[in-house]
Amino acid sequence: MQAMRALLLTTIGLLATQAASGAERVTLPQPFSMAYYESWDEIPVALGSATRLAMTPDHIDVQVLGFVKPDLVYRGGLDLTETGLQAPVPGPVLADAIRALKGRAPAMKVLLAVGGSGYVDGWHRYDPGALARLVTDLGLDGVDLDYEPAKPDCQTAEARKGSTVVCRTDLTWSRLIADTRAVLPRPMMLSIPAWSTGAYGTGAFQTEPPGGPYTGSMLWLSRDREAAAAVDLVTIMAYAAGPSYDPERAFAAYRAIWDGPLALGLIVPPDPTxxxxxxxxxxxxxxxxxKDQEQAGVMVYGMLGTPPSGPSAATPSGGMMLRAVCEGFGRDGCDAVLP
Known part of the structure; x- marks a missing residue:
């Protein structure tokens, strides 16, 4: 029975991925800005309109709520108890905050992040159905599928005597995307964060520093056409890679394998590496x-972050970074600040 159920789920997922692949990707502004909202740093208030989330500056195009567990338990009723989301407000208040935000900035896409570095386990019990119910009940626009494997188990092109890197997690990505699209088809949005060195290891980027176990871990984007076509946005976690890492070089490597919306990610200082x-x-x-590159954007992790030494022009807070992105894009309304 277990084998038949697994086969059925995989078949449904693949069909859904094919259906999603046939639909158009979600359209984002060009250029676009993206931010991660740290739910645990929210203010414990009784009204959604009084939350920091509801006051997100409307020059941000994609807002991502972090984070729920892959094996979240959600039965309905906006009960967040077993979801992993650490917001210090009840589910109904969070839903009100999202309504208030989207009422003020209707073009903004608001996503729910699942996984992340805090929830690296539990993916073998991933429950996309529970995730879809929570996304729907909160009134969100989709999911940020933040699968960060502890060991991608990649084989280099040189070791394989081939032209590219292949990883054990390639098939996992395909399955997770198919299972997610089975319950959240377009127009729901699906974004994926990508490892700093994930597009290295082949072609002109074969020996790009700094190397490491995650080199080439996202090259499946160039091979798995069905999975890639079901994705709306790729965000490069272009940080925590050490002094030899060049974020803009990584952006070029990802652009070589992915033609859709691509965001270069920044982290509030200090960088741990x-x-x-x-x-x-x-x-x-x-x-x-x-701003003049096609389908390009900037992501900031995280929106509410502040350097331990205090914010300054040299060590900016998340809000200051997002304002600088807005100004670099040449937009209006960049003076809006976070509470």
């Missing part, structure tokens, strides 16, 4: 360089 974090002027210049 000693990788330089750009200051306000450098972020503004980076956004200005990306």
């Amino acid at each position: 000693g990788q330089p974090v750009p200051g306000i002027d450098a972020i503004r210049d980076l956004a200005a360089r990306l």
Whole structure:
């Protein structure tokens, strides 16, 4: 029975992926900005309109709520108890906050992140049905599928005597995307965060530093056409990779394998690996360089973050970084600040 059920779920998932592949990707502004909202840093208030989430500046195009567990338990009624979401407000208040935000900024896409570095286990018990129910009840626009495997088990092109890197997790990505699309077809949005070095290991980027076990772990994007076509947005986690890592070089590597919306991710300083974090002027210049590239954007993790030493032009907060991105894009309304 278990084998038949697994086969049925896989078949349904593949059919859904094919259906999603036939639909058009979600349209984002060009360029676009993206932010991760740290639910645990929310203010414990009684009204959704009084939350920091509801006050997200409307120059942000994609807002991502972090994080729920892959094996979340959600039966309905906006009961967040067993979902892993750490917001210090009840589910109905969170849903009211999302309604207030989308009422003020209707074009903004608001997604729910599942997984992340805090929930690396539990993917073998992934429950896309529970996730879909929660997304629907909260009034969200889709999911950020943040699968961060502890060991991708990649084989380099050189070791394989081939032209590309192949990883054990390639099939897992395919299954997770198919299972998610089975319950959240388009127009629901599906974004995926991508490892810093995930597009390295082949072609002009075969020996790109810094190397490591995640090199090539996202090259499936160039091979698995069905899975890639079901994705709306790829976000590069272009941080925590060490001093030799070049984020813009990584952006070029991902652009070589992915033609859809692509965001270059920044982290609120300090970087845990000693990788330089750009200051306000450098972020503004980076956004200005990306704004003329097709389907390009900038992501900031996280929106509510503040450096331990305090925010400054050299060590900006998440809100300051997002404002600099807005200014680099040449937009209006960049003065909107987080509460």
